[in-house]
Amino acid sequence: MSRRPSNPFWPALVLACAIPSAVAAQGGRSGETAVVLDALSVEGTFTATPTYRVPELYSGTKTVTPRRDVPQQIDVLPHEVLIDTAATRVERALDYVPGVGKQNDFGAQNLALYSVRGFATQDIFQNGFNIARGYNGAPDTQNVQSIEVLKGPAGALYGRSDPGGTVNILTKQPVARPFVEMGTLFGSFGTARTTVDAGGALSEDGNVLYRFNGVLARQDSFRDFVDGDRVLLAPVVSWQVTPDTKITFETQYLRNRQTFDRGTVAVNNRLGLVPRSRFFGEPGDDSVSESALLQVRLEHAFNTDWQLRVAGHLNTGSLIGLQTGVTGILDDGRTLLREFRRHDFTWGVAIGQAELVGRFETGPFAHTLLLGLEHERYNSTENLLRSTPRLDPFAIDLFNPVYGQAKPPFTRRYSASKNVGNTALYLQDQIALSPEWKLLIGNRTDFYNQTFRDKVANERTEQDRTGFSPRAGLVYQPLSFLALYGNVAASFRPNTGFDSASRPFAPETGFAYEVGTKVDLFDGLSVTAAAFHIEKENVLTTDPADFFFQIAAGAVRSQGFDVSLVGQVTPEFRVIGGYAFIDAAVTRDEVLRVGSPLLNIPRHSGSLLGIYEVRAGDWKGFGIGGGVRAVGSRLGDSGNERFRLPGYVLTDALAYYRYENLRFGINVDNIFDETYYERSYNSFWVGVGEPRRVTVSMTAGF
Template sequence: MRLTPIGLCLLHTISPVVWAEQPYEDQPPSLQLESMIISSFVDDVERADGPVKGYRATRSASATRTDTALHETPQSVSVVPRAVFEDSGATRLQDGLDYAGGVGRANNFGGQGLTGFTIRGFNSGEFYRNGFPINRGYPNAPDAYNIERLEVLRGPAATLYGRSDPGGTFNVVSKQPQAEPQVSVGSQLNDQGMQRGTLDATGALDEEGKLTYRLNLLGEGGESFREHVESERYGVTPVLSWQLNDATRVTLEAEVLRNNHPLDRGLPHFPGQVGTPSRETNLWGKGSDNLLHNDNEMLQLRFEHWLNNDWTLAGGVQYLEGTLQGNAIEGNALQADGRTLGRNFNGRRLAWDDLDVQLNLTGRFDALGLEHTLLTGVEYEDYHYDLIIRRSAGGADAYAVDIFDPQLDQPRPALTRTPADDSETLESKAVFLQDQVDLSARLKALVGVRFEHYAQDFHNHLPGRTGWSTEDHATTPRAGLIYQLTDSLNLYANASRSYKPNHGASRQGGGFAPEQGKAYELGVKWQSLDQRLSVDAALYHIVKQNVLTVDPLDSTFKVATGEARSRGFDLNIAGNLTPEWKVIGGYAYVDAEVTKDSTVPDGTRLANVPRNSLSLLNLYEFQDGAAKGLGLGLGVKYVDERAGKTLPDAFEMQGYTVVDLLSHYQLSPQIRLNLDVKNLFDEEYEEGAFLNYAYPGAPRTAQLGIAYTF
């Protein structure tokens, strides 16, 4: 590893003594100007983009792009606050998704990132940060170090966000600057070899508190439970917020994230295989033979301008770019003995960039005796992607290893073929309109529609291949009603559509019609009269069409004629039951299957989708007595059996239950200690799958953390 020890040492040496010896005025100007944001609590009232007290949020802007009470939103929405990440010792965003209810893990691209998850039965690769798309190309798995709240939207979100999957998506709200100065230095390590250091600093840069900042730093590295799988990660997120006057606020936010990690395809599941290696076994090389460098940069410039007490103009621009390059080893085919796997050595370079511009106008007014909250917006996006992959020979005899006793010191084979060398651009322009109407004291409606035009260009640079260009339009409406049955119980219904462009080229050399989804949802929202606890439940039915499937005339190509259907039930809970007791989690039942395909029989289960899943995090923190400051928690995650691939003869991943034992102790107002035991009963399980690979979950792991705040 190249820089991890240096990065970790730098973070660990920013000790309380060093900080204490430097008054605020004496901080280096370069540090002061590198980050910041705005206070999100005004008179102790929760904002839709700000901190949450405990585990239960009351407001959100992700589902409507307006500051709306969750109890009055006609859609299933879960908010995972920062406290959940802190109490569970989470280091990645997907650790928080585990407690959102019904969100499953799928292909993580060999440990490189959060490239896919399942929600309501469908894979989804679209997600957002402060309302801007960030899953373009192959970004790093988002880290937990700068998350304020994670908001999961179930069902299509295309009306507000454009191209997306019909099962749902999520929006990350990043940490916002506070005017009150505060610095927190943290460190985590576990018995599998991980070491991690973080810094979170915020405060005002002027006497009036109009110019505020936040700076988050991350350094992580070390070994894992997988043999020869070491990694390193660095991140810096500076944010600067400027209240220009009483009506205008501008926020500049950036992030640089570096991740160096092997392409760890996990455990093989090839046809004819005589068994499965242990979860520690690595078949995919070590050192520079298997190491990818994933570099990502992001810049957001956001603004809000209050035209008057009722109308607000807001928007911004985001630019992001990234690369993924290096060497890797993957499987070809299994020999007849059922244990010798042919592999290929490969090198790849992926590069991408994306520009997204948004402008929204929000207003509240009365018309025809009804109260309206009107949102209008325009959006422009320009996305570019380049890919080249070179591989060594294929076949079961090439570069072979015994999957139960792999010898990883073989010389690299020559790169003899180029299976992929292409580039793609996607430019879209959209306008959307949404109206939230109070039809009566108890009945509210939400209607919206988005009109989007996109132009897509695909260039295949391989000899004898051609590219294509296409333009198309997409109209994605949605409508919802919510009715207040009692002071604590609301009933709602909604219907919505989604679209998402398909990628690649057909046998004829052209592109494909976009995927289209339609969804229907009926649910209830209950909250206790003291607003400490909320319980939401929903029934849904979703159909996705124009899914890519094998071309019946040539199996090396695809056609957009497939269809899949998902229906089910989900239940979600979040609450601060008492000042001591917090709880969050959910249950989901999902029936997801193929309903039309050229080669896969109808009724085939969709990959990575369990019929039943359950997660629940309980935490009790003593408020007085000798145990004051001690928090004890239990996290439980149950996942039913799942198909490894969407094929009738797919391998099956067994169901599992993982129990995490969590604890923290507030040693003083400044010092907090965490001691957690993840996977307490050492359950052996597989988190998700891709093609002929499955990703094993970690064994029992003890993790220690310390944070000093001043």
């Protein structure tokens, strides 16, 4: 749902707020502060030896905290993983996070839905701000410094959300040393990509710094008639106003054109009847998404113990284009009925936050206190024109498709707008009870208002909700390299729309608990193992009295365990990956069978990527490695338990050579050219995985 903002956003900007630029000063005089994003950022590919070691985290507490001190499983994808895997989209990099799976991606048009620990989520943040409001294009990795995946509820810090997990993307920040990196990438299916990453000082005294990232890319596909292109511009400027005060302006423009493609079709629950390249839309069914983002951040240190962080976030965008999607199949087993659509979505969001971080002691206890205030305004409009397959089938033959038919008339119209206002207060205290025991407690209270209007039916609903998202966690560290932890947390998410009686839906609520252990091994290898149980209620489901409407009557739960590892086995050998066992099922529903599995959730999945780089001698800078990605069988249609997506195992390989300011790389994904299916919405919309892909890249630094 989306629309350009009609309400003024100035209240949110005036409120301002803190973001992942948290001040992390631990000692020294006033002004000796370290900003989180700056501390995590790198100058470029050639400034340091590649490493996956991640000793400190931001997203789990909004303060710089050692990994072992956070009572929650948080998986981190450092910048080097994106380089090693030649990942141009965040989604590709997430393949190496255990328990994260692929969900609906709206025909490859926008931010994809992911599942984390069994629950689909679109809670994707950038520097602490939600960028999943509206239909932003899938995030590009060019200006990404690292990706942190929080497992379990994160509402105590980030507000209304799903209890499975949250993804927070941290972007590259300005650096003092001047540098320029130019990159080019070519690959299978006509892929071509040019990038630039540059930074340095804009003033003689070094107080004004900049960073600029840009992308021009061609996004062809192995799918017939499917292609696209992309432009990304992401400049950042920071100004050290005084030794104690810093302000940062970060902008991003993303334009993405992509052919709408819902994938292949299963006939009588059977896949593979046609080539994986076959396309069932219409050539020229393109959509264009454009979004513009501005983040302004202010950090001020009153002294070494108290810091104020203030920031604002503006994001506007649109998604306009055509779609042709399969809606059914005739009894002959080959004639597909299709619906033709035109969509026009626009949106605007403004978020302001203010956070105060303080460190103090009460007797023997040391505290790190976070006080936060957030205000959000979001407006969207969605216009959709549709044909009627029953009257105008717009049919195509599964085995002998003929394209270019006359387009059917639009006979149905959907038009709706949504206006959201949300104000939140949150508090968190990290308490060091002793050198071995650490306690974390917190809560966020959201005051939510939503007005939803169906313009065609001339129906309007309004809802006001108050949601509480508490959390508590405890860490015990009997040894310097070992931590045992447990946590409990709740989540809250309002549902959009109304039921057959024109009443707003009750909000989704979630509850979760987790126990786990964190171990640091060798020269920087972190291993985390956790067992979890999550419940979610008031999940929208079809109203059995009227299938055109929904009711908030469902309940689901997910339980299991996951193991993740990231870091250095030796200085030369780095690894990332893990394994997840997830048992996710319906526990109450008016339509679905109790006990039925959740869509696209495998019970077993895992991945492992390992890279060895020579550090000395004639072969210094040469790296070689490979990865394995395995996903088990999954339910492919919520209304049809007989249809399942088969499991798959994919093997990847890579090699590169770094010499001074040059890097040459080659990646081969899906070496054995396996046919597999990544995701599905139902048996008519099944996402086909890529065949073998070869990518060659080169980066030069100046």
